[in-house]
Structure formats: structure tokens, C-alpha cells
Amino acid sequence: MTTLTERIVTVADLPQPPGEGDLHSEPMELSMGPQHPATHGVLQCKLILDGEKIVRIDPVMGYLHRGKEKHAEHMTYQQFFTLTDRLDYLQPLANEVGWALTVEKLAGIEVPARAQAIRTIICEFMRLSAHLVWAGIGGVDTGAVSMFMYAFRDREALFDLLDELTGLRTNQEYLRIGGVGTDLPAELIVKMKAWIADFPAHIDQFELLLTGNRIFHQRMRGVGQISAAQAIDLGVTGPCLRATGVGVDLRRARPYLLYPQLEFDVPVGTRGDAYDRYLVRIEEMRQSTRILKQLLDQLPAGDWIAKDWKNVLPPKGRVYTSMEEMIHQFKTVTDWCPPKGEVYQATEAANGELGFYLLSAGESHPYRVKIRSPSFINLQALKPMAIGAWFGDIVAIIASLHFIMGECDR
């Protein structure tokens, strides 16, 4: 006869749900790109995922390497403008300004005030152009597809102005060593002023669409956070650095062109996440309109290119009529040699510090050109931002970093 024993079933006796460590999972390797709509060009991200968490991320660059620095060694100083345009193709003229300032610093060419003002104007227009594309594409990446339409509406109107000034929509080749290609006509200033008067209301529209949008907020807030110390260690510049609370802007820190005379604020974030980077860029657009307003209201009169014909291309009209100018033109195009030396000039492009290091051996071609592209260095922040994040967040992180592969791979 068997004896019955009392047995109470407790929770511990029930089959347990798998705890942490019990579940067998192995990391998954995933390649994102190089042809992927969210990588903004041709970046490949080799990801190692643990479930939905990113354990490791290796960005693979070089899919758009075009050998620009090597090309520079075989091009004259004026010719290289063509390639600087295609560095960050969202803001071609701002790259040209950087290169022009570098060469002028080396050769010691004085640029007239009006030319400097025109350069400052186009620099700010380019910042708007780059931020508009960023807003449109960043919107698409985070699910706000209509944002693309709003941003490109304004960009097309902006391109109309640049088209009228330079003759091309993008990649304009408008700058010359010592000035700019053509004067800014008075009727175009009126049109630019009208565009600027309208634009702040359009920024309000963007904000209405995104800033308070709950989905956008959830996609961006707290995503891709880095501290100020980390950002400085990595060499991050531009809006990505300012979003962490470091108010470094080369337009203030190492002023060039007419920026010291202008009134504008440098927006800074507090948390250094994707949402702060968005807010900083939106505020920068407002500040750019403020700068443009000041410049267009008091555009200095005078020459738009330095009258230093030994160093600067003479105006085309005079080349056809005067023997002297023709000789100058011929000499400048074929055999213009700046002095020996090395210079570094940095400008604040839309993505950060765009620097050109130029080593001259006193020949008509640069001996070596090194481009310090902000996109390449900001891309290094992808690792600390993405590791530990959810897989779905990587799209928002890449969108908020906003690197341009043309500039990154050079």
C-alpha cells in the first residue's frame, strides 16, 4: 500500500518562461548598403545584431572615392574649383569659398568688400540649401514623406535665384580666385529679399509638421546620444557638435569673410541626441535668413573681383578688347604660380569644419591638397551612437548625422 503524500504545486514547479541567458541566440551579421535608401548615398554598414540590439557596427567607406586630392595635383588652382563643387554636392558654392580662401591666403590676394559680401551671401544660401535637403530626406527616413515635398518646394525657389546668379542649378563654378564670376544684379537682390521674407513662415511650417509630431519625437528623442566630451574626442564639428552643448562655430571662433560684422546667434543643444541635432539645424536656418537679411540690406558697393590682374582673371569683356588684358588672361590661365608655402584654411560648412590644407611648391599646380571633410570625421561618431541602440534607430541616427559621401570619400 502506498502512502499518499501531500504535494502543493508552487510557481516554481510551473514551466518557467525563458530567462535571460537561457534562450539560445547567436549574433546575426547584417550588411546594410551600399545601395540602401537610408544610407544617403553609398555607405555600407556591417552590423552585428543581438536580436534587435546593435552589438557592433563597421562603416565601410570608399564606394564614392573619386581621387579628388590626387586630381588636384594635376590641375591649376582655378581648375580645382570644378572638383570642390562636387565634394558636398548639397552646398557646392560653400566648398568653392573654402578653396578660394585657401588659395588667396597662400598668394596674399586682397578681396574687395563687395566680393566678400557676395561670398557670404552664397555661403548662407548654401547652408539653407543643405539643411533643406537634410530636412526633406530626414523626414522621409523617419516616416514624414510629405516633408520632402515641402523642403524641395523651397529648394527649387532657392535654385531659381542661384540659377539666375550663376547660370546653373548646382555645381556652379561661380567663384574666381580674387572674387566672384559675375556681379550680383540689383533686380536679383530684390528677388532674394522677397524669398527671405517668405522663408521664416515656411520654417514654421516645417516645425508644425515635425517638431511637435509625436512619431517624429519618438523616433528622434534620446536616439544616438553622445556627450560633449565624446564628440570633442572624435573631432565632430558642426551641428552635431553644437547639439551636445558645445557652442563652437568657426564663423565666430575663427572668423572669415564678413562674419565678424554680422549679428547672429549660434544655437546649441543640451542632450546631444538626434532630436537636438534636428533642432539645431532648424534654428541655423532661421539664423541664416537673419544673416542674409543684414547682408542684402547693406551690400557694399565696389568691385566684385580684385583688380590685381597679375593674379586674377580679368573680365572677359576686356580680354577681347585690350592686348594687355589678353596677355594677363593667358598668363593667369596657363602659368599662374603662387609662392611656395603651406596654408590651412577652415570654413564652417553646413556639416562642420571644412578645411583645405594646401602645400605649394611654387608651381602652377598644388603640390599636395588635403581636404578635411566634416562628413568623414562626423561619420566616426556613428559607432558610439549606434552601439547598444535598436536596429530601427540606425536610420534616424544616420539621418541626423547627415554625412555626404561625396565629401566623405572624396
Place this chain on the structure above:
Amino acid sequence: MGVEEKFPEVVTARLTDLVGWARKNSLWPMPLGLSCCAIEMMATVGPRFDLSRFGAEVFRFSPRQSDVMIVAGTLSWKMAGVARRIYDQMPDPKWVIAMGVCASSGGLYRNYAVVPGVDRIMPVDVYTMGCPPRPDTLIRAVMELQKKIAELAIDGRRPREPVLVQ
């Protein structure tokens, strides 16, 4: 004399024409956005130029859903294998638009890194000029391609003469 007289609601057409008409008006581009041209390609889809007027605005980033590949930008040798693989994944019949001088011939970049024209690795139907081409030029390229597609045989096989859009 014919079916149309007896049945006024019926329109007769050759099957080739019908298929060509359907094909050309619903192009699904695969945007291989590589560099500067990609921005102008986006502008073409944008509000002003609006490629959807030509039935070609459904940009699919998956090659298996697309039938025309727009190579927009500089193709480097590192990217060339990837581009060819994407092209191979597209179902037939498929077409290629080389947008801009870099895609057409290598353009400015005559060096070690850049493929001198995407026709080295895939057949091209329409070449476009410009660096980058204006959106109008890309629309013109799509229209030229539509003309070619309308003339295509039903099985999609026919020797193809490339077109240059200036």
C-alpha cells in the same frame, strides 16, 4: 469595316502596341543614386518637376520590383560589382538610363578610381549629358525611353540602339 463598326464600344489594337503602351506608362525606376546627380534625381521627383506626370515616380529601392535603372552619379570600381549585381537582380524587360557625364563616360574623373562609363558593366539605353543634368533633361530621357519601349516587341527582346539626350 471591322469589329469597331459593329461594336462601337470596342477598340482594336495590336497586342504589341497595347503591351508597349502599358509598359511605357508605368515605369518603376530603380534609383542607383551615387552622387551629385542623385540630388537632381530627387528634385525630379519633387514638387516642381513631378516625374509622376510621366508615370515613372514609383521609385523602388528594391531591384526586384523595378524595370528601369537610373544610374545617377559617379560609379567607382569599388561600387561597380554592386551595381552589376543590382542590375542582374532586376526582372526582364529592363532598361538603363545613364544620368550625367560620370555615368555616361566617367566625366571629370579620368583616374584609377572611376569606371569610365557604366556601359562597361551594363547595357545603357539612354545617355544624358550635364554635370549634373537638369531635371528637365532627366524627364526628356524618360520620354525618349518611353518611345523606345513603345516600339519594343512583346518578349522585350530586340537589339537596342542607345539614345543620347542633350
